[in-house]
Amino acid sequence: MNSSPNRPTLRVFLVDDAVSVRRRIAALLSVLDGVEIVGEAEESGAAFAGIDTGVADLVVTELHLSDGTGMELLALLAQRMPQVIVMVLTNHSSAWFRRACLTGGAHYFFDKTSEFDLARSTVQRIAREHRTRVLLQSGVRHV
Template sequence: MNENIISPFLKVVTVDDSPLVAERMGAILNDIKGIEFLENAKTIISARNLINTVKPDVVILDINLEEGEFRQTGIDLLVELRQNYPQMKIIIFTNHNELHYRLVCLAKGANYFFDKSSESHKISDVIKQWIIKK
């Protein structure tokens, strides 16, 4: 097999309102062969628009997002994505690493739940496994 040809690509979108985290995730994702990192969305509304337009294979989603007057969380978007895109892979990536949040997110359909402060390296491992399985 020719190692220069990596196909099919996984399309990945991140949803995080922190520019620093978005930049860090972009760097991690851009180092993975076999994915196409599309964009980061900062709000629920922009995430919804981006996801509905590009139909990514993977969404990396924070729980706490700034959303103005209508306060929604990443958990709300998780539920919506799971209903509308049942095959989509969803990784929760958050500083809210309490057991309650982990259990809620996994029960609502997240494939994985990772702590931003200590588990960012696990995201690339998981995505690499999904590339192999695709």
């Protein structure tokens, strides 16, 4: 994705313990207008370091990670990087997990199997809102 001052991109970091799943999500999100994948990780420690280094605007994370659960990552991001938008995209989608994630710092929660299209359209909407906000902050009047 090309980025320019007139086309600011939403920087997305992907966290999932399955490489093939991350690659598939990256392929499906990176074609969206205004979206750039800035990094990937399979465990929370590497994810947090990469999110900080890549200056991510949005994190898309699975709950099951190679070093435990994504709940630790949610808490860490909520505490240390509250400006980062966090989207949980998981197969563990019971009402209990949904409540726990939204209470624990996630802004969005989607079932990977049945709500992927909704998650993808939400990323596109967030990218449009991000571009509008950045352009307005930079003094550009027409978006």
